[in-house]
Amino acid sequence: MTPRRTRGAIGRGTDFDSHDFGRPAKRSRPRTKDRPDYSGAxxxxxxxxxxxxxxxxxxxxxxxxxxxxxxxxxxxxxxxxxxxxxxxxxxxxxxxxxxxxxxxEPRRTELNRTADDTDPYERPIVANADQLVVVASLVDPPARPGMIDRVLVAGYDAGVRPVIALTKADLADPAELIALYEPIDVPIVVSRPDSDLTRLRELLAGEVTVLVGHSGVGKSTLINRLVPGAGRITGRVNDATGRGRHTSASAEALALPRFDGTGGHDPGWVIDTPGVRSFGLSHVRPATILAAFTDLAGFTVGCPRGCDHHADAPECGLDGAAARGELSMARLESFRRVLEAVDRPEEYR
CATH class of the missing domain: 2.40.50.140 (Nucleic acid-binding proteins)
Known part of the structure; x- marks a missing residue:
């Protein structure tokens, strides 16, 4: 039998027989559907x-x-x-x-954000948090309710309990912001450089809590007071831009010391995060926000199909409940402000 003459990559005009190239050698380790079991690790x-x-x-x-x-x-x-x-x-x-x-291990919760409201990609911030503390300073830089609302929305979407911490109360009166957020029924803690942090320690004890806020609002300062020896670097606000300088380069979880005022609770963890300039919510759906306001959900049962529950929504059940005195206007307005942070971002900025 005359060998076939083949022109190819091995060499042009080279004579070889197909039998010269045997079948590829079998893998030394055959494939298997079995996966290692690390349940005991x-x-x-x-x-x-x-x-x-x-x-x-x-x-x-x-x-x-x-x-x-x-x-x-x-x-x-x-x-x-x-x-x-x-x-x-x-x-x-x-x-x-x-x-x-x-x-x-499967995550109980996952706090996410996107770069902006047009970015389709979620960026996980922390896993397995129980609580989210939105830290906002009253001055230097001044609090931005829009930013607070957007972080609250992300917390509701992640299924973590929100808390608001207002810092630098020695420089400005927190009454206006407290009045703005009290109807949402979120715990509010106000702090000064020398204030007693017992209330905040009670909220943190035994929980995994993440702190989120703008640069310069005092997250690292709070953590240094809560965790002696933490050594988190603190920064100052730029006089020209009014914005804080990033001091925490990456998220870090720190074990809290045991707090005697809460009985037998585990000490818990607090997670410091880098300051953020924006908080995109393109990954959040409006229905998530209504689900978080459990006392409002019942009033929407009779809403027309497709009702978005905004102030201009015709025959919204929330308006009917407010008119009958079953729902306070302050809480309804607070809910709608938070809802607009995700549902109408172009009008909300």
Missing amino acids: ETARVITVDRGRYHCRMAGGDQHPLLATKARRLGRRGVIVGDLVRVVGDTSGAEGTLARIVQV
Whole structure:
């Protein structure tokens, strides 16, 4: 039999027989649908992320710190501050050791934002938070209700309990902002540089709480008072722009000291986040906001189909409830202001 003459990449005009090229060798490790079982691996909490390294604290026991990297099997899946992860390898936390994150536990909650209201991509901020503290300063920089509302919306969407913290009350009267948000039934804490933080400590005890706000509003200052030795860098506001300077480069979770005023609660965690200039809500749907205002939802049962519950919505059940005195106008207006932050962002800015 005359060998076939083939022209190809191996060499032009080369004579070879197809039998010279046997079948590819079998893989040394056959494919399988079985996946490694890491249910028995130790659990840790991610407290900060730095250039591909994950600083964690072991869950339970002495909660000693350790450094870890992400296993290749996790692919492009992100690991963020607050995640509970399974770790293998050297989990002693000794200097020079490096554990490996092999599994991310399902998240109870996930706080997200987008770059702006036209950006379709969600950016996770923290995982497994129970509470969200919106930090706003009364002056330097002045509070922006629009920003507060937008962060509240993100909190409602994530299913975390919101709290508002108003700082620098030694420089301005908080009464106007308190009156604006009291109808929403969100806890409001007011602080000065030397004020008693007992109320805030009570709210934080035993919970995982994330602090969000503009740069320069005093998040790091609050955390330094809540967690002695935290050493979070504080900054000042630019005199020309009225904006704060970023002092926290990345999110970081810090263990709270035990608070005696709450009985047997676990101390809890507080998560400091970098200051934000904007808070996009393109990932949030208006129905999420109504669901968060549980006392209002019942009044919308008789609304016309497609009612958006805004002030110009014809025959909205919320207006009827307010007219009958079953719903205060202050709370209705507060709800609609928060709703417009996501539903009509172009009018809200």
